[in-house]
Amino acid sequence: MTSIIFTGLENNRFSLIKFLLSRVKRIAPGLLTVVIGTLAIGYLFLEPLLYKPLGEHSFGSMLFYSNVLYAKEFGYFDLGAETKFLLHTWSLSVEWQFYVLYPVLLILFKKIISIEKLKLIVLACTIASFGFMLYAINYDSNGLYYRLFPRAWEMLVGGIAFLYPLKLKIPKFFLEAIGTATIIFCAFFVNSSQTWPSPFTLLPILATYIILVQKEDGHLLNGWVLQKLGLISYSLYLVHWPLLTLTKQYFDSFNFAIYIALSLALSTILYKLVESRREFGLKFMLAFSTALLASYLVSIDGAAYRISDKFRLTSSDYHLKYYGGGNYRSLGDVAYINMEPQDSPDIIVVGDSYMRQYVSYFENHKIKVVNIFKDDCFSTENYFTSKWYDLCAPRYENLIKTMDKYPNAPIIMGQAWRTTRLQIFQRNSGDELSTPDPLNLLLSEFEKLFNKYSDRTFYVLGLTPGLGNGQLSYSCLAKESLPVFEKLGNTICPSFINKNESPLNQTIEERVSKFKNAHFVNASSVLCDNKMCRTLDEDRNPIYSDRGHLSIYGAEYVGSRIMSDILKNK
Secondary structure: OHHHHHHHHHOOOOOHHHHHHHHHHHHHHHHHHHHHHHHHHHHHHOOHHHHHHHHHHHHHHHOOOHHHHHHHHOOOOOOOHHHOOOOOHHHHHHHHHHHHHHHHHHHHHHOOOOHHHHHHHHHHHHHHHHHHHHHHOOOOHHHHOOOOHHHHHHHHHHHHHHHOOOOOOOOHHHHHHHHHHHHHHHHHHOOOOOOOOOHHHHHHHHHHHHHHOOHHHOOHHHOHHHHHHHHOHHHHHHHHHHHHHHHHHHOOOOOHHHHHHHHHHHHHHHHHHHHOOOOOOHHHHHHHHHHHHHHHHHHHHOOHHHOOHHHOOOHHHHHHHHEOOOOOOOOOOEEEEOOOOOOOOOEEEEEOHHHHOOHHHHHHOOOOEEEEEOOOOOEOOOEEOOOOHHHHOHHHHHHHHHHHHOOOOOEEEEOOOOOOOOOEEEOOOOOEEOOOOHHHHHHHHHHHHHHHOOOOOEEEEOOOOOOOOOOOHHHHHHHHOOHHHHHHOOOOOOOEEEOOOOOHHHHHHHHHOOOOOEEEEOOHHHHEOOOEEEOEOOOOOEOEOOOOOEEHHHHHHHHHHHHHHHHHOO
8 A cells, every 4th residue: 555655646646536446446345245245144044132233333344434333332241242243344444444544644744745754754653553552552452452543553564564674684585484484373372362452463563564575575475375365365354254253153063174165165256256356336336325224224123023022122222121230230339229228138249240130139039138339340458450449449348338337137249250351459559469360369358358257147159150152042032033943943042051160169169168157159050060051041031141141030040049048047
């Protein structure tokens, strides 16, 4: 891109309209075909819960702002990547935004500075974008992942390869081998376990730069097979993710070899029939407008008329209706269920959304509860694990005040116990604490609480096993009511899946069992036997509202089996 723009600017022959039109002819036909195909498949096989966001994402993808949508969708109860058929188009949207802004800025700067200084501007913008990414990541790592400016440096490095080619007294074949080996390494070892950004963020970018500066002198990548793969690479990019998402939606086992073969076959067909022709005329505009309209209509309610009223909920509506904690307050303060402050509670409960998920059970069974909830938060005497100090930190103080006010009520504690994604802050200073074992530190804090209040009874709830494969049971049940499955008479939603119990439960139980006044309650034992875990109750209602949180039915199923014992021992 930089070569085309700079060469045109130097010769005073660069046309922004021709440049953008060329990009549209290259990108849009293949994208449009995949969007139409995905919408058609979704109409047959996706329920409104997933089909509605597909309409939104299709609309955003065709207008090249899907990255903005995905940045906004990051949230605690987000459906997850495996349900988003066009998630990969975020990078295409970023590229298109870059294609528009990059030449416009260069044209404007060219009017006031020389070409040589313009090269320095590109270098400065590359450094600025990289620096902004490192700075801003401390404030919004999830949203920034999809944004243009913290990603611009990755594309600008390609421009640097043209403007400032690497000149080293090293054989070019050797450099190309290093770059290729690095990319292969990244393909196998860089995954979601690494944070973004990290040193691994630089590796594939620098490796690509090293390969690019070799120009046509390289040998490793000139082979017939790799050249053919290069031809269909854009088509392969377009089809690989929708195919992967569809496979994970409907098949428990995943055959990687079959997936690769299908991806290559579909990519070749898409390249031959659509991409290589680069047709951009009246037919294309009509098809594009029709697909855009269809995407908008789908985004309204996910074509809900296809199924019964029970399964017409949107993602946000579904969570409010089915999550065991509903829309109940989670502010770290003291609140009450089925009682007034002057009453004597049956129990005191404290924790995050994994404790809040039992609210529907408490309410339905008229249990008097004093609760202190703050989602995504650990709060102890000396530490807390959320940047939202005003909400997370006071949760512990409110617990102590509540315990003093109601000296006879047992305390139930529920958390999303985990060893990763924990940012621990010191209560007194608010500074972040660096520790290699955050779970051990926090469990030690709870042990201090048990010791300090040795005359009180504590119950610590373990983690439920979750769905393992991340598939929402409600979503699956809704699929069963689609016309295509009703005609086939298929029941595709299992009541049980393979056991996937968290190993943290054993660690927590070992620590808690040391205390006479503290008891570990294994919620997994209610849902699982030695091999399988329940996902639907006896009436085929979903146990979970998402990948880990209990639904109103799950709260009833688990709560009636563990809370009754706690209340009996009160």
